Amino acid sequence: MKIMMASQTGLRAVAFAAGLVLPWAVTPAAAQTVKIGVILTYSGPSASLGDQIDKGLDLYVKEHQKNLPAGVKVELIKRDDTGPNPDVAKRLAQELITRDHVQFLAGVVWSPNAAAIAPLATEVKVPFVIMNAAGAGLTRASPYIVRVSFTLWQTSYPLGQWAARNGMKKIYTAVSDYAPGHDGEAAITKAFTDAGGQVVGAVRFPLKDQDFVPFLQRVKDAKPDALYVFVPSGKQAAAVMKAYADLGLKADGVKLLGPQDIVPDAELPGMGDEALGIISGGTYSAVSTRPQNQAYVAAWKREYGAQSIPDFMSVGGWDGMAAIFSVIKASNGQPDPDKAMALLRGWANPDSPRGPILIDANTRDIVENVYIRRVEKVGEGLGNVEFDTIAQVKDPWKEFNPAK
Amino acid sequence: MMARNHSRSLISVADGLRELFSLAATAGSGGGAARRTPSQMPNAVDVLRRSHRLRPLETLPWLVAAAAFFLLPDYLALGAQILLAVLFALSLDLILGYAGIVSLGHAAFFGVGAYAAGLLAVHGWGEPLSGLVVAGIAAGLIGMLSGAVILRTRGLTLLMLTLMIAAMLQEAANKAGAITGGTDGLQGMQVSPVFGLFRFDVFGHTAYVYCLTVLFLGWLAARRIVHSPFGRGLIGIRESEERMRAIGSPVFRRRLVIYAISAALAGIAGGLMAQTTQFVALDALGFERSGTVLIMLILGGVGRLYGAFIGAPLYMILQDRFAQQDPVYWYFWIGLLLVLVVVFARGGVLGIGERLVRRRSRRS
Numbered sequence: 001m002k003i004m005m006a007s008q009t010g011l012r013a014v015a016f017a018a019g020l021v022l023p024w025a026v027t028p029a030a031a032q033t034v035k036i037g038v039i040l041t042y043s044g045p046s047a048s049l050g051d052q053i054d055k056g057l058d059l060y061v062k063e064h065q066k067n068l069p070a071g072v073k074v075e076l077i078k079r080d081d082t083g084p085n086p087d088v089a090k091r092l093a094q095e096l097i098t099r100d101h102v103q104f105l106a107g108v109v110w111s112p113n114a115a116a117i118a119p120l121a122t123e124v125k126v127p128f129v130i131m132n133a134a135g136a137g138l139t140r141a142s143p144y145i146v147r148v149s150f151t152l153w154q155t156s157y158p159l160g161q162w163a164a165r166n167g168m169k170k171i172y173t174a175v176s177d178y179a180p181g182h183d184g185e186a187a188i189t190k191a192f193t194d195a196g197g198q199v200v201g202a203v204r205f206p207l208k209d210q211d212f213v214p215f216l217q218r219v220k221d222a223k224p225d226a227l228y229v230f231v232p233s234g235k236q237a238a239a240v241m242k243a244y245a246d247l248g249l250k251a252d253g254v255k256l257l258g259p260q261d262i263v264p265d266a267e268l269p270g271m272g273d274e275a276l277g278i279i280s281g282g283t284y285s286a287v288s289t290r291p292q293n294q295a296y297v298a299a300w301k302r303e304y305g306a307q308s309i310p311d312f313m314s315v316g317g318w319d320g321m322a323a324i325f326s327v328i329k330a331s332n333g334q335p336d337p338d339k340a341m342a343l344l345r346g347w348a349n350p351d352s353p354r355g356p357i358l359i360d361a362n363t364r365d366i367v368e369n370v371y372i373r374r375v376e377k378v379g380e381g382l383g384n385v386e387f388d389t390i391a392q393v394k395d396p397w398k399e400f401n402p403a404k
Numbered sequence: 405m406m407a408r409n410h411s412r413s414l415i416s417v418a419d420g421l422r423e424l425f426s427l428a429a430t431a432g433s434g435g436g437a438a439r440r441t442p443s444q445m446p447n448a449v450d451v452l453r454r455s456h457r458l459r460p461l462e463t464l465p466w467l468v469a470a471a472a473f474f475l476l477p478d479y480l481a482l483g484a485q486i487l488l489a490v491l492f493a494l495s496l497d498l499i500l501g502y503a504g505i506v507s508l509g510h511a512a513f514f515g516v517g518a519y520a521a522g523l524l525a526v527h528g529w530g531e532p533l534s535g536l537v538v539a540g541i542a543a544g545l546i547g548m549l550s551g552a553v554i555l556r557t558r559g560l561t562l563l564m565l566t567l568m569i570a571a572m573l574q575e576a577a578n579k580a581g582a583i584t585g586g587t588d589g590l591q592g593m594q595v596s597p598v599f600g601l602f603r604f605d606v607f608g609h610t611a612y613v614y615c616l617t618v619l620f621l622g623w624l625a626a627r628r629i630v631h632s633p634f635g636r637g638l639i640g641i642r643e644s645e646e647r648m649r650a651i652g653s654p655v656f657r658r659r660l661v662i663y664a665i666s667a668a669l670a671g672i673a674g675g676l677m678a679q680t681t682q683f684v685a686l687d688a689l690g691f692e693r694s695g696t697v698l699i700m701l702i703l704g705g706v707g708r709l710y711g712a713f714i715g716a717p718l719y720m721i722l723q724d725r726f727a728q729q730d731p732v733y734w735y736f737w738i739g740l741l742l743v744l745v746v747v748f749a750r751g752g753v754l755g756i757g758e759r760l761v762r763r764r765s766r767r768s
């Protein structure tokens with residue numbers, strides 16, 4: 001009896017081990033393949049961010065693979081950095097380079113993760129296409145970095161100028177108390193005060209706080225023309241809007257401003273009518289009527305279902321892959337790192353879903369249109385309707401903080 | 405009242421330091437304490453001596469680690485991170501497994517060590533070994549100071565307080581953006597080559613050997629501690645605090661000392677992480693890290709000294725494999741495994757091993 005039991009446990013152990021080993025025992029054969037290592041957050045509470053970028057880049061590959069030179073293929077090797085964990089991200093990049101021999105690194109949601117990877121890109125000369133991480137100084141961390149997303153300075157600074165131009169005299173800023181929040185606060189404050197406006201108050205929310213009423217009560221007492229808000233997620237943004245409406249700020253005519261991060265297109269349906277009227281500075285809106293965008297959204301819905309909505313994170317994936325594809329095409333499938341960087345500096349795409357974009361040859365950061373949008377009813381849902389354009393904005397932070 | 409509590413805490417810190425020095429002294433004299441014990445208690449001495457002897461099986465982790473260096477050259481970056489996770493889990497085992505202190509905030513000390521080593525390297529002190537020493541001392545001090553306050557509580561209260569200490573440190577690091585870089589992380593670390601000879605390379609050769617050596621030293625220290633009379637005393641406290649108090653054992657002081665030692669070891673693990681990654685961010689202090697190390701230890705087996713050596717590699721290798729196959733849903737498989745271990749294999753992998761050995765010996 002005992003012997004039988006023991007052998008049963010043994011069998012089970014063998015079966016379990018086999019189950020673990022077999023799925024990855026099969027490796028695909030490589031023809032002439034360009035390998036691209038993609039590091040994104042695929043699991044955990046922020047998985048939705050990685051998901052948008054992932055869908056964007058997959059869609060680009062699917063739609064454009066046929067345009068590659070004959071015999072050239074791309075292989076995406078995807079890794080999950082599990083969130084803002086720079087040690088994990090760096091190790092994954094290390095493995096993608098030493099074990100998988102990738103020719104490009106791409107992706108990265110979080111600035112600290114990108115900063116940890118940057119020295120590796122320099123050391124082994126791998127072009128590193130940042131598809132989201134928005135820390136303003138990041139592109140200086142390595143000469144092999146190219147960024148196709150945006151910085152908070154890039155979206156909030158023009159928004160501040162626009163607010164001052166459009167009759168607002170006094171604003172109040174309210175941001176989450178961490179680096180991107182500080183960036184947004186600094187950007188809007190500089191733009192608005194330089195244009196003659198006045199910042200009548202500033203408050204910083206604890207990062208994970210969900211109760212904004214006590215903070216916004218102070219805003220009500222200060223009676224500003226507008227309130228600038230930055231919080232990291234749509235869920236928190238919805239809570240801010242609720243507090244803003246409950247306290248009667250909306251009824252008092254205080255306008256709510258913010259960067260596109262507080263009104264991601266994909267999360268608007270969950271926010272409800274409280275989001276109506278929010279004015280944001282952003283680089284991409286799913287309801288934009290540019291033909292390139294309409295084609296993009298149509299392709300997206302074909303691939304991921306009519307309910308799925310692309311947002312500004314997704315075009316980072318799309319455009320990043322467009323940049324990499326242009327290098328692969330130009331080098332006929334055999335990209336050399338330094339030549340690739342030469343191509344990427346100054347790379348332009350007039351047909352991006354977000355309008356014309358360009359990589360600045362000096363800073364390797366993106367130059368793009370910033371749109372002033374208002375949340376309105378579009379069809380049956382909500383959308384960020386673009387009503388003003390500030391053309392071809394460079395990252396203002398770099399202009400004010402020139403490289404030494 | 406406040407002032408009195410304050411001075412009590414200070415006294416207990418002083419007490420703790422004294423205990424620490426006497427422990428170091430016995431360690432230095434090579435089991436002298438055992439020899440001095442009166443001969444009418446040969447049993448206890450024998451037990452201590454026997455447990456102290458190195459069993460052949462205890463060399464196994466080191467043989468495996470050395471073999472991995474030569475056989476799996478592509479996996480050294482992962483290997484280095486596993487080794488430092490083992491050290492971190494080992495430090496948690498000292499308090500959880502031996503003193504019965506449950507902590508959900510052990511990353512506090514990991515993070516303090518990481519930031520200490522990181523800040524040194526940012527400000528021009530890139531020598532790694534001294535950086536590790538400073539990391540250990542800084543974390544040990546924080547452990548002793550916080551322990552002097554929170555170790556007065558028990559059970560759920562203590563659990564919440566450990567969580568809170570880590571959360572407070574993380575928020576402090578976030579607020580002190582000018583020093584720590586806040587959410588952007590600490591940038592610009594310049595770590596010098598080890599002994600001025602071995603540069604931290606992209607393949608992870610140096611990082612692996614460096615972490616392995618430090619882990620070996622940490623293991624020697626931990627092994628020495630748990631097999632000493634002090635370590636036995638800790639087990640007594642874990643099993644029955646009242647009885648230990650009744651026989652005159654300084655319960656609070658012993659708990660405090662092991663807490664500080666554990667914190668220092670965790671700090672050294674954090675320092676290793678900072679130096680091998682050359683980057684530190686807020687996640688070093690995060691709850692996720694505290695939770696993960698607890699899971700690793702439970703997987704391997706708590707209170708057996710080698711649970712860390714099994715749990716950390718098991719967790720990290722499985723995570724690596726699962727996540728490569730399925731970057732989106734790998735957490736599900738880890739969760740399933742954990743449920744299975746908790747339901748069917750109390751005591752973790754080592755618990756299963758022990759039961760198998762016992763069954764075999766009963767049969768023969």
